Amino acid sequence: MSVLDVLTGLLLTAAVFFFVAGTVGLLRFPDIYSRLHALTKADNVGVGLTVLALMLQAENGSEIFKLGLIWVLVLVASATVSFLIGNEAYRRGQKPWTRGTP
Amino acid sequence: MILQIFDWVLLPVIVALAWRSLNDRDLFRAVIKFIALGLLLAVAWVRLRAPDVALAEAAVGSGLTGALILSALVRMRRREQAATSEATGGIEVMRRVSIGILSLALFAALCWAVVALPARPTGLTEASLARLSESGVTNPVTAVLLNYRGYDTLLEVGVLLLAIIGVWSLRRGELPAADLSDRPLLLSLLRVVLPVLVLAAGYMLWIGAFAPGGAFQGGALLGGALVLLMLGGLARRVVNRSRLLRAGLVLGVLVFAMVCAITLLLTGGFLQYPSGSGGAWIMVIESAALISIGLTLGLLYLGGRPTGGQGDSADRSSSDHA
Numbered sequence: 414m415s416v417l418d419v420l421t422g423l424l425l426t427a428a429v430f431f432f433v434a435g436t437v438g439l440l441r442f443p444d445i446y447s448r449l450h451a452l453t454k455a456d457n458v459g460v461g462l463t464v465l466a467l468m469l470q471a472e473n474g475s476e477i478f479k480l481g482l483i484w485v486l487v488l489v490a491s492a493t494v495s496f497l498i499g500n501e502a503y504r505r506g507q508k509p510w511t512r513g514t515p
Numbered sequence: 516m517i518l519q520i521f522d523w524v525l526l527p528v529i530v531a532l533a534w535r536s537l538n539d540r541d542l543f544r545a546v547i548k549f550i551a552l553g554l555l556l557a558v559a560w561v562r563l564r565a566p567d568v569a570l571a572e573a574a575v576g577s578g579l580t581g582a583l584i585l586s587a588l589v590r591m592r593r594r595e596q597a598a599t600s601e602a603t604g605g606i607e608v609m610r611r612v613s614i615g616i617l618s619l620a621l622f623a624a625l626c627w628a629v630v631a632l633p634a635r636p637t638g639l640t641e642a643s644l645a646r647l648s649e650s651g652v653t654n655p656v657t658a659v660l661l662n663y664r665g666y667d668t669l670l671e672v673g674v675l676l677l678a679i680i681g682v683w684s685l686r687r688g689e690l691p692a693a694d695l696s697d698r699p700l701l702l703s704l705l706r707v708v709l710p711v712l713v714l715a716a717g718y719m720l721w722i723g724a725f726a727p728g729g730a731f732q733g734g735a736l737l738g739g740a741l742v743l744l745m746l747g748g749l750a751r752r753v754v755n756r757s758r759l760l761r762a763g764l765v766l767g768v769l770v771f772a773m774v775c776a777i778t779l780l781l782t783g784g785f786l787q788y789p790s791g792s793g794g795a796w797i798m799v800i801e802s803a804a805l806i807s808i809g810l811t812l813g814l815l816y817l818g819g820r821p822t823g824g825q826g827d828s829a830d831r832s833s834s835d836h837a
Binding site: 490 | 701
């Protein structure tokens with residue numbers, strides 16, 4: 414087991430933590446805005462750490478590039494989709510949750 | 516060991532998702548589960564070491580079919596709001612029972628097919644791998660699709676053309692009128708993603724000769740790009756160029772048929788490429804098929820023939836009133 418393998422394992426473990434945290438947030442948070450907030454952490458950091466971990470195992474530069482491209486696309490797509498969902502919810506009159514509301 | 520555990524987790528989750536997507540009371544949730552099911556099926560195909568099928572399943576089975584079902588759901592809800600019909604109990608039960616019986620029969624037939632499979636593969640795997648160097652490509656899946664069994668793929672491209680002709684004959688589809696002015700993020704997403712999608716589609720086509728990929732996977736990416744364009748309300752000018760659109764839709768079948776005719780003249784065999792030039796013929800067919808598949812998959816999302824001349828003038832008059 415080389416240093417790279419250990420690093421990959423560590424990064425993947427960290428990624429799993431963010432995915433689990435994001436999923437728990439999606440299930441438990443009170444309103445749509447905070448759920449989106451939880452989900453973007455899983456998307457951005459979780460996928461980012463996974464991509465980094467896989468980059469360490471890549472065989473050549475083109476694989477590293479393609480993995481990086483996947484991360485950028487996920488970032489752009491999730492940011493836009495979160496905005497669209499949040500924007501639509503706000504237009505339909507979804508009130509953000511505040512302490513005290515049930 | 517770990518991979519085996521993974522498989523044993525994956526299988527029941529797939530079955531459970533399939534079941535839930537069939538009997539969820541909320542149709543929207545059922546569709547979301549269906550999309551998730553498609554993604555997990557793609558993972559299962561990867562585990563079966565069939566990355567070509569996995570790519571197609573993820574792009575077509577999950578992505579584009581998911582978009583199709585979602586848009587059908589929206590139309591259904593609109594119609595339900597217009598007229599709520601109540602199905603009588605007896606007919607509903609009959610319907611469910613008959614669907615159940617048919618599904619069980621299909622399940623039994625599939626079980627029988629699996630059990631009847633020979634324990635050891637007796638297929639043509641070895642023969643086809645032995646002649647791979649003569650096929651013009653090094654990806655065995657592409658060799659089977661476009662060299663050994665090119666006839667099947669010709670029919671598949673034809674089936675796609677028939678599908679879009681069928682949909683266009685049934686009804687007209689209106690383009691979603693999205694207003695981008697107050698959603699600048701969507702426009703900037705399209706600016707980044709559309710060129711990448713087109714590039715990736717070309718890459719898929721090219722890589723198909725050596726590795727998993729090909730016209731169907733690339734076409735699915737192009738179709739997705741077209742769906743994004745339509746969702747952003749930017750496709751009006753493209754979709755209204757009816758002649759060009761129709762030419763693009765038939766291009767795949769047309770070029771495929773022309774290659775059939777030319778090879779028949781050159782070698783006397785139907786789709787039997789002159790020796791040594793298989794790769795070039797395959798690339799010609801796939802390039803044309805890529806465009807047709809992409810257009811077909813994207814336009815299926817409209818759910819009907821795009822409103823051309825008439826609808827166009829109606830649009831103009833309505834915008835004049837506004």
